[in-house]
Amino acid sequence: MKTIKKKFRITFNAPVVLGLIFICFAATLLGEITKGRSTALFFMTYHSSLLNPLTYIRFITHVFGHAGWEHFIGNATYLLLLGPVLEEKYKSRTLIEIIIITALVTGIINYIFFPNIALCGASGIVFAFIILASFTGFKDGEIPLTFILVATIYIGQQIYDGITVNDNVSQMAHITGGLVGSITGYILNKKTVTQ
Numbered sequence: 001m002k003t004i005k006k007k008f009r010i011t012f013n014a015p016v017v018l019g020l021i022f023i024c025f026a027a028t029l030l031g032e033i034t035k036g037r038s039t040a041l042f043f044m045t046y047h048s049s050l051l052n053p054l055t056y057i058r059f060i061t062h063v064f065g066h067a068g069w070e071h072f073i074g075n076a077t078y079l080l081l082l083g084p085v086l087e088e089k090y091k092s093r094t095l096i097e098i099i100i101i102t103a104l105v106t107g108i109i110n111y112i113f114f115p116n117i118a119l120c121g122a123s124g125i126v127f128a129f130i131i132l133a134s135f136t137g138f139k140d141g142e143i144p145l146t147f148i149l150v151a152t153i154y155i156g157q158q159i160y161d162g163i164t165v166n167d168n169v170s171q172m173a174h175i176t177g178g179l180v181g182s183i184t185g186y187i188l189n190k191k192t193v194t195q
Helices: 015-033 037-042 053-061 069-090 092-113 123-133 145-164 171-194
Strands: none
Touching: 015 037, 015 069, 015 092, 037 053, 053 092, 069 092, 069 123, 092 123, 092 171, 123 145, 123 171, 145 171
C-alpha cells in the first residue's frame, strides 16, 4: 500500500491582519532608522495645524507607528492572536472598516481633548479586537458573560490606570478602541442573528 505524502504550505490566512502587521513593522523600522522623525511626521497624531494635510492623514496612520520594538511586539502579538479569528468570522472588509473607524475616532478624540499628547500605536485596535472577540457567542436578546467580564476587566483597568498611573500609555485609545469594539460587535452580531 502506497502512502501519499501531503505537502505542507504556508497560507496567507488573514490578509488584513497580516497586512496591518507588515505596515506597522515597516513604519516602526522606518521610525528606528530615522530616529523617530518619520514616526512624528507620518505615524503619530498630535495637535498640529488644521491647514496641514498631514494632520488629517495622521488621524488614520498613527496606528501604524510605534514607540519602539517592545511597543510593536506587544500590539502585534494580540493582533495575530485575535485578528485571524475575527477576520474569518466578520470577513476582511468589515475588519478594515473597524480598523479605520477605531483609528479615526481615537485620532480625533486625541486631537480635540488631549492637545499636549502625541499618540501612536495599534493598541486602540487591539482593544477593539479584544472586545469584539468576546461577542463570538452572541445571541439576540442575550449579553454574553464573556463580554461583561472582558469589558469590566480591560476597560475598568484602563480607567483605573488613567486615574492612578502617570505613564506614556494612552488609556484613552484603549477605552475608545474597546467602545468601538463593543458597538461594532453588538451591531454585527445583532445583524447576523436577525438575518
